[in-house]
Amino acid sequence: MNIALLGYGRMGKTIEKLATERGHKIVKTIDQDDDYEFNGADVAIDFSVPDAAVANISACLNAGVPVVSGTTGWLEHYDEMVSLCENKKGAFIYASNFSVGVNIFFELNKQLAKMMQNLEEYDVDMTEVHHIHKLDAPSGTAITLADGILDYSDKKDWVLDEKETGKLTINAVREGEVPGTHTIKYQSAVDEITIEHKAHSRNGFALGAIIAAEWLKDKTGVYGMKDVLGL
Known part of the structure; x- marks a missing residue:
């Protein structure tokens, strides 16, 4: 080809x-x-x-x-x-x-969001870490993950690097030569549930x-x- x-x-x-x-x-x-x-x-x-x-x-x-x-x-x-x-x-x-793994992660994220949608004691946020050369924030991957969460949440939108009532926080970190790490965390007063995809290379x-x-x-x-x- x-x-x-x-x-x-x-x-x-x-x-x-x-x-x-x-x-x-x-x-x-x-x-x-x-x-x-x-x-x-x-x-x-x-x-x-x-x-x-x-x-x-x-x-x-x-x-x-x-x-x-x-x-x-x-x-x-x-x-x-x-x-x-x-x-x-x-x-x-x-x-x-x-990435094949990330696209599997997209589906896993949606399934978890669907399971958590009626559990009001849990709040959800996301952190994405990329290399210092990346031009956009949040990453496109993070936005796709956010859309998957918002489909099953009473949150109306996402917000970057801050807390705002009714919105999903995406924390964007730029450091070193990190290829890409995306972490979704559901946290309550008694425990937390975390899923993560970490790329080892491009x-x-x-x-x-x-x-x-x-x-x-x-x-x-x-x-x-x-x-x-x-x-």
Whole structure:
């Protein structure tokens, strides 16, 4: 499979290494100010920056190249990209996190939230820890986890790094080179219940994106990792 990489930072380089090991060929790397010549790519993988994501995804869809995007921090334009994909009869997958383990964690989080929804003695909060280079806060993964909790909670929204009545607190920590740790804690006066996903490297995110690209090739439509993994 011929792959174009949109964004050639740490994740892009990790994807390049793992994709090559799986027998794929990187035919184009597109970084800042590069042209959108896709060189016969079967699929594009976007791990760029929030300000570039919409232009990158749009260029792929306009060129008829299926695109997998793991860039976070641009989702106010997500519906526009879905409409463009449908209009162009293209193929598009967005995920806040492509790790297989994280997507299992998403489902576990929803199940726990459903179990806890009527237990008013428990309050819930979340902490996410990432490396100091991460540009957005909270992480896209944390927002997905928050949505899973809010679906079964009387809390109306989430709030970043503060306590506010009726809202879910997300604590965002930036330190060192941490690939990503997400912790959900339900606490009462007598005990607490904690679930956590801790990434040991970027390889899980990169491999999941490659698996998604393999799955998306030759398809049309808008999908997520639940479709890719059959969850």
